[in-house]
Amino acid sequence: MGIVQVQVETQEDQQKPTIYANIATINRLNLPINQPISLKFGKIITEVKVTLSSNSGNLMRIPSDLATQLHIPNGTLLNAKFDKEKGLLLGPIFGILVQSVNPKQPQTPFGKLTEFFKEVALLARNQGILFYIFTIQDIYHGSQTIQGWFYRNNQWEVGIFPLPDVIYNRISSRSQERKFKAKIAELQKQIPFFNEHFLNKWQVYEMLKKTSIHQFMPETTYFKGNQSLKEMIKKYPIVYLKPTNGALGKGIIKIERSPEQYIVQYSRINGASTFYFKNLNKLLKHLYPRLQSEPYLIQEGLNLIQLNRRPIDFRILVQKNGRGHWSITSMIARIANDQQFVSNLARGGTQAGVMATIRQASPELSKTIKKEHFRKLALQIAKKLEESTSGHFAELGIDLGLDNDGKIWLLEVNSKPSKTEETTLAGPRPSVHRLIQYVRFLTGFPERVKGSRRK
CATH class of the missing domain: 2.40.40.20 (Barwin-like endoglucanases)
Known part of the structure; x- marks a missing residue:
């Protein structure tokens, strides 16, 4: 061969x-x-x-x-x-599934994901892979073809192609993913299909707490009514309420207890909104409409390191490589802006180097904490989650926190990590190289040229 x-x-x-x-x-x-x-x-x-x-x-x-x-x-x-x-x-033929395409915007038909898809297209072409983007509606049912968008001559064009050899799911809406669940299941029967669905925060917690990862997880409980919230507020001076299906920092609520009052903060795009309550009952009455609108979980607040009173966490991108093994692609520190209590870049956070940030925030901890500690835990989390779920995942965004005692915590796992961050690299970002490596592995076409791992 x-x-x-x-x-x-x-x-x-x-x-x-x-x-x-x-x-x-x-x-x-x-x-x-x-x-x-x-x-x-x-x-x-x-x-x-x-x-x-x-x-x-x-x-x-x-x-x-x-x-x-x-x-x-x-x-x-x-x-x-x-x-x-x-x-x-x-x-091989590689297809990425999206929820919609806007042909009226020929330069950005896939919105904020367009630049990422362009990088995939250029690297795929360079490595002899036919790559295109499609929606569920683009499939010609009863045939072996799809109408897809492919990149040629510096523009996106529409063409008819065979069904892919492998599909990567980048549908960005949970409701759209649920809407097409049956059709996605049909595709999965005949084509390798990875990152097939969003992860539910509560389900991830329930799976991982049964593994060795439980020791790195803050106490978390499902919101079942006011009593469950009262118990957590009584136990911890700070708790967080998080939508079980939330993303990008949306819907997160912080509750802080002091001897004089309760402070509630909501994460908004333009900054946190703050409310003060003298007693717990008024607080619960205030929260009731929000907590009835969608499922929430309650999470123990941690004493994490901060930089100038701005919260910090660490996003580790873990992907399957050209041998089908989990590997670390990138690690960044995310620092909240001074108007937020969440560090998500979508909420105005900034990114920086992991060790440089730790040295600034806690010079003492930087003497004992190493990047390898984050790498090792992130890989363990990916492997344990894969063992605990039946889904096929090849990419996870794992958010870790570091407390003032030097303990690393698992905060969240995301199956649709953001691809909209700015990149200043001269070519495709490392995550694109790793994605193409895995596609070649899945389809049985060995990697022709070893992908770059520029940081």
Whole structure:
């Protein structure tokens, strides 16, 4: 078995489906000459023969009628390998599922995710992967094709493609994901499909508290009424209320108890809103409408390190690599702005280096705390969560906190980590390289060039 780059070119119509390759390519792939063989691209299978030509380099010429049948865009670079039983395999085909596309915004049809998708498209093309983006509505049910958006000539174009060999779920709305649950399940039956759903905070807590990770988790309980909240407020001077299906810091409520009063803060886009209450009953009456609107959990407040009284946490991006193993892609410190009690970048937080931030916030802790401590725990969390859930995940955003005693805590796990942060790298960000590595692993096309791990 060998790997070669394949280029599709427009040819004059042929009487028989014929692929042209030079002797070096034929020998490298161990292809039989002028014999019928099976050709597979995505879910489409047809019969072809390979004929010797004087092509230069690793070029494989496919006539236009065959390219049309296979839905291969003209000029596409692809990987190829030959197996005596399976025939000639072209690909892989990688699809990202989104909830919607806005064709009226041709420069940003995928909103804030457009730049990330562009980076994926450029790296995929460079590595011989056909990449496109699609919605559930774009699937031609009953056929093996999809209408998708692909990036070519510095613009997004619409085309018809075979079903992907692997799908990455980037639907960003929980309600839309629930709406398409049945159709997603159909795709999962025939195609590897990763990060298939959002994670529920309470379910994650329930799963991980049964593992060795429980010692790194703040006490958390499900809000079942005022009594459950009273007990946690009595036990801890600070508690947090978090929507079980929340994201980006939305809906988080902080309650602080002092001898004189109760202080309640809501996380808003433009800063925290603060309310004061003299007694607990008035506080509970105030919170009642919010806590009835959606499920909440109650979490113990931790004495985490701060920088100039601004809360700090640490986002570790954990992804599957080219061997199918969990690995650390990036680590950053997130520092809340002076108007917030949450550090999410979507709420105005800023990012900085992990150790530089710890040194600023707590010079003493920086003598004993190392980045390896965060790395080790994040990998343990990813592995334990994978063992505890039936879902297929290849990317997790893990939020950790560091308290003033030097203990690291698990704050949250996110299955749809943000891809909208600014990047100043000259090429695709590290998470894009790791994503492509995993796609190649899943589809059986070994990595041609080792991906960069620039930090």
